[in-house]
Amino acid sequence: xxxxxxxxxxxxxxxxxxxxxxxxxxxxxxxxxxxxxxxxxxxx
Amino acid sequence: xxxxxxxxxxxxxxxxxxxxxxxxxxxxxxxxxxxxxxxxxxxxxxxxxxxxxxxxxxxxxxxxxxxxxxxxxxxxxxxxxxxxxxxxxxxxxxxxxxxxxxxxxxxxxxxxxxxxxxxxxxxxxxxxxxxxxxxxxxxxxxxxxxxxxxxxxxxxxxxxxxxxxxxxxxxxxx
Numbered sequence: 122x123x124x125x126x127x128x129x130x131x132x133x134x135x136x137x138x139x140x141x142x143x144x145x146x147x148x149x150x151x152x153x154x155x156x157x158x159x160x161x162x163x164x165x
Numbered sequence: 166x167x168x169x170x171x172x173x174x175x176x177x178x179x180x181x182x183x184x185x186x187x188x189x190x191x192x193x194x195x196x197x198x199x200x201x202x203x204x205x206x207x208x209x210x211x212x213x214x215x216x217x218x219x220x221x222x223x224x225x226x227x228x229x230x231x232x233x234x235x236x237x238x239x240x241x242x243x244x245x246x247x248x249x250x251x252x253x254x255x256x257x258x259x260x261x262x263x264x265x266x267x268x269x270x271x272x273x274x275x276x277x278x279x280x281x282x283x284x285x286x287x288x289x290x291x292x293x294x295x296x297x298x299x300x301x302x303x304x305x306x307x308x309x310x311x312x313x314x315x316x317x318x319x320x321x322x323x324x325x326x327x328x329x330x331x332x333x334x335x336x337x338x339x
Contacts, residue, residue: 136182137169
């Protein structure tokens with residue numbers, strides 16, 4: 122797993138509405154919390 | 166993406182993007198070291214990247230585990246305190262005369278209310294189970310007193326999935 126203190130690798134993915142979301146666009150504006158799910162429809 | 170769209174609809178619309186790391190499968194998860202190669206699934210991992218692009222937290226609770234959301238909220242608040250970021254404003258492109266009509270003991274009404282709550286929308290809610298005046302108003306506007314219903318100007322939509330989608334698409338959280 123990536124280590125705390127490392128630079129996060131960039132990504133660009135489509136969301137559930139078809140919008141493209143890029144990490145680059147968040148820099149300087151907001152923090153990014155990535156919650157990975159093994160499967161959709163599963164709880165927290 | 167289609168599965169995520171269905172999931173988002175089942176939740177009644179959500180204000181955060183549900184990203185699909187589908188093709189090539191798990192590529193972003195792999196780049197962060199949270200893809201479980203043998204099982205072919207992504208770990209139930211959490212990674213917090215600050216506004217400067219630095220990883221501030223990375224952990225897994227294993228696929229069968231459960232995240233401690235309260236602890237994550239506290240962590241986010243703690244990191245946010247170190248930053249002076251532009252104020253977060255929820256903008257919407259909803260017209261001013263939008264209103265949601267619901268009724269008691271109705272699952273579809275509840276879904277529509279979830280969408281309103283999840284998207285942080287401050288639109289008026291009328292309960293036609295107790296408010297005869299609003300019930301009559303809904304009937305005269307849309308032709309039916311059926312709820313849930315979303316009034317947008319002179320038009321009324323009655324399907325909860327359609328209501329959720331409309332609210333999500335007019336909500337500029339991101």
